[in-house]
Amino acid sequence: MSLAGKAAFITGAAHGQGRATAIALAREGVNIVAFDVSRQLQYPAYSFGSEDELLSLKKEIELLGSNCLYFKGDVRNEADISIAVEEAIAGFGRIDILFNNAGICAYGFSHELSEEAWDAMIDINLKGPWLVGRKIIPHFIRQESGVIINNSSIAGLRGMKRLSHYAASKWGLTGLTKSWAIELAPYNIRVVSIHPTGVNTPMNDGLAALEGTTTREIAERSAGNLLPVPWIEPEDVACAVVYLCSEQARFITGSEFVIDAGLLTK
Numbered sequence: 001m002s003l004a005g006k007a008a009f010i011t012g013a014a015h016g017q018g019r020a021t022a023i024a025l026a027r028e029g030v031n032i033v034a035f036d037v038s039r040q041l042q043y044p045a046y047s048f049g050s051e052d053e054l055l056s057l058k059k060e061i062e063l064l065g066s067n068c069l070y071f072k073g074d075v076r077n078e079a080d081i082s083i084a085v086e087e088a089i090a091g092f093g094r095i096d097i098l099f100n101n102a103g104i105c106a107y108g109f110s111h112e113l114s115e116e117a118w119d120a121m122i123d124i125n126l127k128g129p130w131l132v133g134r135k136i137i138p139h140f141i142r143q144e145s146g147v148i149i150n151n152s153s154i155a156g157l158r159g160m161k162r163l164s165h166y167a168a169s170k171w172g173l174t175g176l177t178k179s180w181a182i183e184l185a186p187y188n189i190r191v192v193s194i195h196p197t198g199v200n201t202p203m204n205d206g207l208a209a210l211e212g213t214t215t216r217e218i219a220e221r222s223a224g225n226l227l228p229v230p231w232i233e234p235e236d237v238a239c240a241v242v243y244l245c246s247e248q249a250r251f252i253t254g255s256e257f258v259i260d261a262g263l264l265t266k
Contacts, residue, residue, distance in 0.1 A: 002246060004030070005031075007093075007097070009097065010025075010032060010034055011132060012101040012102030012103065013035055014048075014050060015201070015202055016201035016203060017199055018101040020237065021101065021241045024235070025242060026060075026061040030096075032068045033071070033095065034058065036071075036073075037075075038072045067091075096147065098146070098149070107162040109164075110165070125169035137184065141189070146188075148189070150191070155170045156171050174193050178191075178254050192252055192254070194259060196232060197232060197263045199232055199234055200219075200232070201234055204231070240259050244257060
């Protein structure tokens with residue numbers, strides 16, 4: 001797909017969709033910058049990625065013949081982002097792809113959410129991608145090339161019960177995508193949002209534990225998919241990202257790429 005030799009900056013890379021995408025891109029010859037918080041957060045109170053997972057990702061990517069730099073960092077922390085971007089440019093000479101994947105999810109009725117819960121959701125899911133983009137876009141402009149893929153959600157295209165803060169963050173990310181696409185098109189930079197249905201990742205296990213239910217029930221809350229599947233796999237998202245980063249998708253920008261097993265057709 002003409003991606004060999006490029007470099008991709010991936011947030012939330014330790015496991016789930018970020019890890020699957022890093023591996024899929026590495027198979028195409030892309031060098032990877034893996035960025036992940038790799039520590040427990042106060043909200044939501046489920047397990048996040050680990051430094052061990054980042055290290056094992058690096059080893060897996062190198063076995064595929066690509067290079068990998070990894071960084072522990074928070075997308076809310078501008079200093080963390082700056083260090084990773086500067087070292088990535090120094091190490092690879094360029095960044096060609098940004099996959100804004102890091103995100104959180106948690107349930108709660110809007111009127112019962114704490115201000116801290118609302119702020120955490122918006123800061124990680126919406127402000128975080130903007131902060132990362134703010135550091136990488138100037139490099140894209142100088143290169144006059146680049147692709148940004150923002151990982152939104154079906155919740156970025158519809159409302160969802162007990163997920164008002166999550167939906168607000170993902171709708172915001174969809175709007176940011178469209179605005180970036182307009183601003184950056186003159187520099188040959190494409191920007192696309194992707195919108196998966198429920199994905200089979202460790203986040204489901206964390207949400208199930210917090211809700212006192214099963215991962216299947218968590219999946220069914222966002223399902224109603226037309227196709228008979230409870231969720232899609234991280235590799236399904238990764239395949240979409242690889243395609244959208246390739247020359248085959250050279251005229252796709254400013255749009256929503258839906259991976260929902262038919263959910264939104266209902």
